[in-house]
Amino acid sequence: MTTAVEVTGLTKRYRSLTAVGDVTFRIREHAITGLLGRNGAGKTTLMRLITGQEFATRGEIRLFGEPPVENARVLSRTCFISESQRYPDDFRVKHVLASAPRFFAQWDADFADELVTAFRLNRRQLVKKLSRGQRSAVGVIVGLASRAPLTIFDEPYLGLDAVARQIFYDRLLADYSEHPRTVIISTHLIDEIAHLLEYAVVIDDGRIAIDSPVESLTAxxxxxxxxxxxxxxxxxxxxxxxxxxxxxxxxxxxxxxxxxxxxxxxxxxxxxxxxxxxxxxxxxxxxxxxxxxxxxxxxxxxxxxxxx
Incomplete structure (x- = not known):
């Protein structure tokens, strides 16, 4: 098994609050893994730690064998799509797509254009004027078209209707089969994405409750x-x-x-x-x-x- 993400004894404290407590797990390379758990369980904090946006109180994180904090080589291979993604006030959809190749070496502009059409987005519309679902669609497009070796989606579907969510799931599976990479999806819509997942890592109250292949877990x-x-x-x-x-x-x-x-x-x-x-x-x-x-x-x- 090749490991894309390795977390060992990881703890993150905010004063008296322990958001992540002494967790250890591995994310397999070239697999779709669900990072699952209740709201407030520590999922977003864990993802921010993994992507170098937070400093750990204790423990070790390695992406592709290297620590992510202030490591441009590792972070250039990572795409983190957060439900709270922010863009400059004057950015339109077309500006997001135009700037993406600067961050993602494997960016596929043609694929991004296909997704814009599938999600029925207007390339000229200001991002700040988009509905919540449309902003989520922009994030999904960036995450999929980035083709980053490690792609992380944090609640990517918020505001998307059932049709748009199905477009995301279908396009993710189809593109993943042609361009394998490591995908982590954090969500509480577990039943909807269960068919996508090969592995499940469940965090509960800041600790790992389950780390298992989905097939053996349900079997x-x-x-x-x-x-x-x-x-x-x-x-x-x-x-x-x-x-x-x-x-x-x-x-x-x-x-x-x-x-x-x-x-x-x-x-x-x-x-x-x-x-x-x-x-x-x-x-x-x-x-x-x-x-x-x-x-x-x-x-x-x-x-x-x-x-x-």
Missing amino acids: AAATIAGTAESVERFVAGRTVVHRARLGGLLSATLDGVTDADRAAARDAGLEVGPVSLQELIVRRTSGDANTPDSAAAGAAPETTEVTR
Whole structure:
């Protein structure tokens, strides 16, 4: 595995607030990775640290084997598109596109023009007069057409309607397949981008909660449903991350499920269903995740009572 981003023991404090606390992870080169987590979890701070816009309190960051802070060689290979991107007041869309080649050596002007048409932007319009969705589209265009070896999108879809978001996803996948590079997407619309992601890094309260290939993450989870008594008997001793009750019925979301577990559940007359990436991450970062369902655990996993 070739590493594009390597973070070791990284901490960022703002006075008494620890925004990022002793995190360690790697981002694989030539892969699309989701940096996921709740609002305020530390995602944006982490991205600003990675791109050299913030100084770490402690720890080490390496992009392509080198520290990013005040390193023009590394930063010239990086494109960071933030939802709070700002441009000079007199900049029009055409000025953004004209200035981009100065920053990105692999800039594709023809691809940028295609995207302008796809997103229905007016090249002559002032950026400050654009709607929030149109400004997001400008950022998406720059991020995609930059073809930077490391491209980071921080909540790139804000204000985009469903059609525009789908254009972004489709164009990203198509261009990535022809021009592989390392892409990091930070978002809370997990279900929408799950099909794009090869890896997921989940940050929760400033710490890494999950760092895993998406396929193995979702393959190891399942929902077991049936009568409450039967489900409780089956899940005893297993890792239950969520329960939902409806009368005498119970649905339990399990982690660490094997094919043998699934077969055993079916043999016991229980229904076995998949768990989406979003549901799994929500359950694992809700405060009651990863709770072994045993008396020794001393706590119960999250339970939802469903009423009719």
